[in-house]
Amino acid sequence: MSRITYREALNQAMCEEMENDDRVFLMGEEVAEYNGAYKVSQGMLEKFGPKRVIDTPITELGFAGLGVGAAMAGLKPVIEFMTWNFAILALDQIVNAAAKMKYMSGGQYSVPMVFRGAGGSAARVGAQHSQALENWLVNVPGLKVVMPSNPADAKGLLKAAIRDNDTVCFIENEINYGDIGEVPDGEYIIPLGRADIKRAGRDVTIVAHSRMVGYALAAAEELARQGIDAEVIDPRTIRPLDENTILTSVAKTNRAVVVEEGWRFCGIGAEISARIMERGFDDLDAPVARVTGKDVPMAYAENLERLTMPSVAEIVEAVRVVCGRA
C-alpha cells in the first residue's frame, strides 16, 4: 500500500502491464515527450522508449484506427485520447470497427485494446470540452466501458482492462487526477464487471459513477446527519453493468437515486432506472429518482457551470423526496 494520486495509479498500471507484456504500447497526443497533457504518462517515454510510448499527430480517427489494426494484428494498444471529447471524431473506428470486428469476422479477429483518457466536464472548459461520451459507448455491444472513481480502482481496473481481450473504453476524470488514496503496490487487479459498495446503508441506494461517487458520498454524510442511512454503489464497470449488486441493495433499501454528471435523456441513469423497474419493481416503495447534469450545453461562466452540474444538495434533496422526507 502507498498513498498516491489517481494519476500515479494509472501510470503504475500502465507501467506494470508494459513490463509484463511487450505487446502493450501507449499512443496518443502528447503522451511521450510532454509526459501527457495531464501527466498521466509521466516518465513512460524514458522508461520504455519511443517505440512503445508514441506521440501522434492530432488525428483521432487515424490513430484510433491504427490501434484497431494493430490489435487485430496481435498487439495490445493503449490509445490515449487527450480527453474523450475528442473521441467523437474516432467513433467510427471504436464502434464500427473495434466493437463489431469480432462478430463480423465470425470470431476470427478480436480487438484487444484500451481506449483511455479523461472524460466529463473538468472545470470551466465550456460546451465542446464537456461531453459525457459514456452515454453513447455503453449502448454498443462489443465494447466494455469502465469508469474508476478513486486511485485504487483506477489502478486495479486499468490493469484488468489492459489484460482483457476485448475493447475497453476506459474513462477517467480530470478532476480526480490529483485525488490521493491508498493503492496496493504491484499486482492488483479488479475484475471488470463488478460493482463496489462504497458505503453501506439501510435506507436508500444511491448509484453513482466516476466523479459523482464523491458527490454521492458527501451527500450520504449529510443525509446521515439528517437520519437517513444511504448505501452508495459505484458500478465501476458501466458496460456490462453489475445489476445484481444494485438490485440486491434496492431489495434491502426499497428506494433508489441514480446520479450522473452527463445529460439525462438516454443517460446511464435512465438505463439503471429502467432495470430497477424491470427487475426490482416490487421492491420499490417509491419511484427511482435521477440526479443528472442539466439538459443544456456546458457554459463557461462559473455560476452557470455550477448550476449545470449535479450538486450534493440536489442529491440530498432527491433522496429526501424518494424517502418521503421532502
Next chain:
Amino acid sequence: MSRITYREALNQAMCEEMENDDRVFLMGEEVAEYNGAYKVSQGMLEKFGPKRVIDTPITELGFAGLGVGAAMAGLKPVIEFMTWNFAILALDQIVNAAAKMKYMSGGQYSVPMVFRGAGGSAARVGAQHSQALENWLVNVPGLKVVMPSNPADAKGLLKAAIRDNDTVCFIENEINYGDIGEVPDGEYIIPLGRADIKRAGRDVTIVAHSRMVGYALAAAEELARQGIDAEVIDPRTIRPLDENTILTSVAKTNRAVVVEEGWRFCGIGAEISARIMERGFDDLDAPVARVTGKDVPMAYAENLERLTMPSVAEIVEAVRVVCGRA
C-alpha cells in the same frame, strides 16, 4: 389527399419547401444526378438545378460541417446522409457544432438545418449498416430528433423540420420507403414535439417509433384477438419527447410496453421507462417492459437477422406479461 409512398411524401415535402424558400437546398451523396440512393430526391435536380440539389464527395464530416456553416450564414440546408450509419463520421459537426453553436455563441448564431436520411437496419446489410444512431442523438440538448412511421407523417414532419429554426435530425427508415398511404396534398404541417395515438385502446400502452410502429399495430391486432385492447403511441418526435401523451395513456391503461429497433442499453426505451417511473409510478399496475433489438451487432444471415430484430411475437408476449396473462 392522394395515395403515395413514404418516399414520395418526403420528396413532396422537400420540393414544396424549396419552392417556398430559396434558402433551402439539398446536399448529399448521390442526391442529384442519381436521384438519390433510395430515390427520395427523384426529379429534384431537374426541378431545382445543380445549385440547389448538389452531389458531394464521400466526406460526411466535411459536408455536414459545410451545412453547419451555411446555416450559420443564413441558409437552410437539408443535408442527406445516404444512411445515418455514415453520420457517425460527422457527429462532431452535428453535436459539437450544430447542437451547441447557439448556446456557445450566446444566441448569436443559430443553425437552422435538417440532417436527414435512412436509419435503422434495413435488410441483410450487416453490422456496420444497422446502427440506430437516434439513441445517441436524443442525448444531446440543442438537437431535435424526428422519426416518422408513415407517409403522411413523413411529409408533415419533414416540412415542419425544414421550417424549424433549430437543427433537426430527421431519421427515415429504408424499409418504409415503399409504404403507401393517404397523404394530404400541398400545405400539411405536423408540429414537432407532438406524439400521435396510432391506435386507441384501454388495456395497455405500447410506445413505438419509426418502423416499430407497424410491428406494434400488428401486435395490437393479434392482442385484440386475444382480448387485450392495446393503445399504440408513436412519439414521432423523440427529442423533445411528448411525455404527456404517453403518461396520459398510461394513467388510463396502467400498463406499458416500449418497443424499439435499436440496442437496449441506454436506448430510447430506457428513457421512456424511466420517465414513466418518475411521473407515472402510481399509475402502474406492472413494471414497464422493453422490447428491443438484441444486444448484439447485426448479423448478415437471414435467421440471425430475424432473431436480432424485435418481433411482433415478442411484443405480444411482453404485453401479455405486463397484463398478467403470460
Next chain:
Amino acid sequence: MVAKQKQVKAKGLTHEGRDYSAKTLHEMHDMMLYIRRFEEKAGQMYGLKKIGGFCHLCNGQEAVCVGMEHASESTDYVMTSYRDHGHILARGSDPTAVMAELLGRAGGVVKGKGGSMHMFDVEKNFAGGNGIVGEQVPIGIGFAFSSWYRNDGRVTICFIGDGGVNQGAVYESFNIASLWKLPVVFVIENNQYAMGTSIGRASAETHLFKRGISFKVPGMQIDGMDVLEVERKMSEAIAHARSGEGPIIVEAMTYRYRGHSMSDPATYRTRAEVDEWRSGRDPIARLQQQMIGAGLGTEESFKEKDREIKKAVAKMVKDAEAQPEPDPSELWTDIYCDPIEGAYPYPGKVG
C-alpha cells in the same frame, strides 16, 4: 512468389524484361477467370434472392487483386472495402466458404455473420471486408504499425476506391504512415465511379496517385487491366515498402463492368464507354492473347479451361447451398472474448 519467378521454366514468357513461368501465368489466368465466373454466379444467386443486402461485384477488376496476390507474400496483410470477393478469392480462401457467406450459411468464411461486405480470413491474412468507406485505411496503417513494431518484414496492402480516397481518414493515415515510414502500399482501385459519381465530379485532383504528394507519399499510376503490369509494378511498390522507405500509392486504372451493387442499373454510363473497357481492355482476354502468343495455350484450351471452371463453380455453389443456416445460438457468440458472467448476455434471460 517473387522467389518462384526466379526459377524460370523452359516455357513461359518475358514481359517488360520480367520472366513469368507457365505455371504462374496459368495461375493468374485461372484465378482471374474463376473470380469472373464466381461473381457472375453470385449475381445470379442474388437475382434468385438467395443472396440479400448489398452485393458488390468486381467483374472487370480481376487483374488488380490477382496481380497484387502474385506480387505479395502470403504473410503480407491485405484489407479492402466491401467490394471484397475478388480479393479474398485471390488470397486463396476457400471459394465454397466465400459463397456460403454470401448465402448466409454456417460454413461461410465468417460463419454467415458478415455477408458480402464483411469477408475475413485470418489464416490468409485478409483483414476485410469493411463497409464504411475509407475505414480500412486507418486499420491498414495499424497492421503496418504492428510490422514496424515487431520488425517482422511484412507489408500491408490496403485497397481503397476512387470515391473512398476523398475521406479525411485517408489523409490522416497518409501523414502518419509517411511520418513513421510504415511498410504499407495504398492501392487505389480507380474504376472511375463511386456509385453514380464519376471521379471528376468528386475529386479536385483526379490523378489519384498524386494524392500523397502533400504528405510526401510517392505514387504511381498503373494499368489495372493488365495483370502482368499489376504484378510487376506491385512488386516494385511492395519492395519499396518492405525496404523501410515508407508508404507508396499505386493507382490502378480499372473499370467495373457491372453496376455499383446488384441494385444499381448503372444508367450513368454510356454503353460505348462500358464496351470500350469490356471488349477493348478485358484483363482475362488480354492475358489469354499474350499466353497464346507465347504458345502457352490456344483459343480451344482456354475455352476448355472456362468449361472446367464453370463446372467447378457450379459444384461449389451446390456445396455451399447444401449448408445449413448458422445455429441460432451463434447470435450470442463472438461478441466478447471475455464475456462477464452474470452481466452478459444482457438482458440475462435471453440466449
Next chain:
Amino acid sequence: MVAKQKQVKAKGLTHEGRDYSAKTLHEMHDMMLYIRRFEEKAGQMYGLKKIGGFCHLCNGQEAVCVGMEHASESTDYVMTSYRDHGHILARGSDPTAVMAELLGRAGGVVKGKGGSMHMFDVEKNFAGGNGIVGEQVPIGIGFAFSSWYRNDGRVTICFIGDGGVNQGAVYESFNIASLWKLPVVFVIENNQYAMGTSIGRASAETHLFKRGISFKVPGMQIDGMDVLEVERKMSEAIAHARSGEGPIIVEAMTYRYRGHSMSDPATYRTRAEVDEWRSGRDPIARLQQQMIGAGLGTEESFKEKDREIKKAVAKMVKDAEAQPEPDPSELWTDIYCDPIEGAYPYPGKVG
C-alpha cells in the same frame, strides 16, 4: 480597408511597392500593441484565478490577424480555433466584451457562455472560436458555400494551426472547396508547435503551404511576423478567392511567445529559440522601426502610445470586472430558437 489604402496620405510609407497611409500604419501598430497588452492582462487575470479553464494567448502572432483584418472587408467571414482573442479584437469587437467573456460575465461577447475558446461576434462576421481542432474548417467552407450560393462577393478567411492541419476534415474541405471553387482563404498559422509537438514530429510535409497540392489548392508561405507582408499577401490571396478562382492556402510563419495555454510551462522549447523570435522578429518592434524610419513616430511617441494603451486596457478590465455574472436564468436560454412548449425544458420542473 483595401479602399482606404487607395487614398494615400501625404505622409505614409511605401513597402514592396505598396503604399500605406500613416493612418493605416498607426491602426495596425496600435491594434497589434493593444492585442499584446490585452493578452498580457489576460495572463495576469488567469494567474489571479479570475479567468478559468483553458486560456490560449497569441502573443507574438499579432501580425497575422491584424494584417488579415486590413486586407479583408468587414463583410468577409472569419473563423478560427480556440486561440481567438487576437482575431476577434482585430475584427473590431468591443475589448471590454471580450475581457468580460474571459471573466465569465453577463456582458461577455457571448454572455459568458463560451469563454476563451468560444468567442463569436455575428456583427463583425466573426464565427468563432472553435474548441475542437480542425472543426472550423468544414464550417468555413460552409460560409464560403453560402457566398457562392448567394453570389454575395464575400470571402471566408478560415484560420487553422500547424497541428490542426493534419485533421482529415481539413482535406475533405480542401477537396470540396477546390472542386466547387469556393471563395475561401485557408490561413495556416504555423507557429511551429502543437502544444509540445514540434511540426516535424507531426507532419510528413512540413511546408504546410504545399498541403493543398494533392487537391489542386495553391498555396504561399509568408512571414507572419511582418504585418505589412501579411497585409500585402493576404490581399492577393483574398483577391484570388474573390475573383472566383477558388480556394488558396496562406501559410503564415509565426511563433507564440507564451506556452500553449496558461497551464503549459513550454519547457519543450529552448530559451534561445524563443529569444530569437521574441527579440529578433517581433512584429510590433519591426513595424515601429519601419515607421520611425518613415518619420511616422519616435521611440518616445511609441512609448507614449504604449502607456496610453496600457491605461486603456487597465480601464477596460475594470469595466469588465464590474459586470455581474450571467443571470442564472441564462442557463436555459439559447438552446433552441423554437423550444417546444410542454416538452422542453426537460425535465419540466426545472428552469
